[in-house]
Amino acid sequence: MAGYLNRFIDLGFPELAGTDEQTGRALCWVKIRNPRLMPGNDITAGGTVATDEHGRPLDTKAAARESFAIMSKLIIAGHVWDATWTPDLDADGNEIDPNAEPPLLPMPASPADVAKMPMQILNAIGEEMSKASPR
Numbered sequence: 001m002a003g004y005l006n007r008f009i010d011l012g013f014p015e016l017a018g019t020d021e022q023t024g025r026a027l028c029w030v031k032i033r034n035p036r037l038m039p040g041n042d043i044t045a046g047g048t049v050a051t052d053e054h055g056r057p058l059d060t061k062a063a064a065r066e067s068f069a070i071m072s073k074l075i076i077a078g079h080v081w082d083a084t085w086t087p088d089l090d091a092d093g094n095e096i097d098p099n100a101e102p103p104l105l106p107m108p109a110s111p112a113d114v115a116k117m118p119m120q121i122l123n124a125i126g127e128e129m130s131k132a133s134p135r
Helices: 062-075 118-130
Strands: 009-013 027-032 075-079
Touching: 009 118, 027 062, 027 118, 062 075, 062 118
Parallel strands: none
Antiparallel strands: 009 027, 027 075
16 A cells, blocks of 8 residues: 555544444544645744744634634544533523433534534544644
8 A cells, every 4th residue: 555654643532422332442533644645835833923022922812713723634533522512501500401412523524613612622643643744
């Protein structure tokens, strides 16, 4: 087989949703392209976010949007629920439907979908990205 090895990275998050009893695979997971094998233009920020003298973004919301766009280029598959979803509650704060589940995010994920992922997943993807261009 020609081409690069380790083209994809599987990231599982059993601590977020448990594991499948039959397969042992995490129920919450993402498969990303290996950032170390991607072209620089696909993995680096567009440079449109202004930074201070320490390299920190002046507009953190713009920097987050740019990060979500980059991450969406990495994610090729996954099983992730919308972390922005909250259940309907009654007046006492109890779930009206205890069986209600958050919607799954579509895959591959758009930048808007990435923005709805739990921080633990975003941090794991960010760690893989940092391996591609350590500072």
